[in-house]
Amino acid sequence: MNEFVIDKKMMRRAFSRAATGYDASAVLQREVCTRMLERLDYIRMQPQRLLDAGSGTGWGGRQLAEKYPAAQVVSLDIAIGMLQTAQSRASWWQKLFGGARQLPVCADVEALPLASDSLELVWSNLALQWCNDLPATFVELNRVLKVDGLLMFSTFGPDTLKELRQAFSGVDAHTHLSRFADMHDIGDMLMQAGFAEPVMDMEYLTLTYDDVRGVLQDLKAIGAHNATAGRSQGLMGKSAWARLLENYEKLRRDGKLPATYEVVYGHAWKPAPRVTREGAAIIKTSFKL
16 A cells, blocks of 8 residues: 555545634645746637636635636535535625526546546636546546646645754654655646646745744644545654754754645647547648649
8 A cells, every 4th residue: 555645534624624714724735825926917818617626715706707707616525514615705785696606516526527528628726636646537537638638737746844844863663644746747647637828837935933833833733634545543642742842953043844736737738639539640730732
């Protein structure tokens, strides 16, 4: 068994429980979302139907709805609690005038209950790191996009929470954090999934805390529990906790404990197929009469 496989049932429960208080702690998630929205300003498109994959409490989806007022926004999340919170926070005018354009769907991004070739834009902010099979997920996202449709996403890279990972090293034999894919590997996955012209880049964002409890409480508040198969099934013992604190304290800088996130951004287009469904090659030609 792969000890880093995500337990989707546990993940779903954790995010549902965290839904009502999520926005108060999701500072990083909102900042990354804002930076992604700025990138859309440079892309000319007017999608009629778009997917917010891993929509959470709906903040990003509402920004997309304002940016593309004619589009239907499919808000998809694995946690029903997140979708319920998003619905409860919709303003009265959105409920009255925008209900038909907002379509909540409770499902896993790894198995989309959506028709092939049905979307012009797939958007995903910090959700793909919860997928167990990222290459297959990109194939699925490609499937639901129309030709010339755009995939834009953010996810976490390998250096995410490197300080916490280092502090946990040697504490016990359990897994405490998920593994994250490298930016270059993600670019290769996009090409193998059938996308064209992938553009990848990354940046480091660092949050600072007074103590280790603050780091862990923030992760808990947004539902980012340790859901790996190799996690401990019980509470951490006093000696293990003491070693964790001692290890993290060695990383204190300027009176604060850092928590670094490697944020990976990517976008790619779905090109026209090179073969028909029957397997015949499609060859583009041009001529003048």
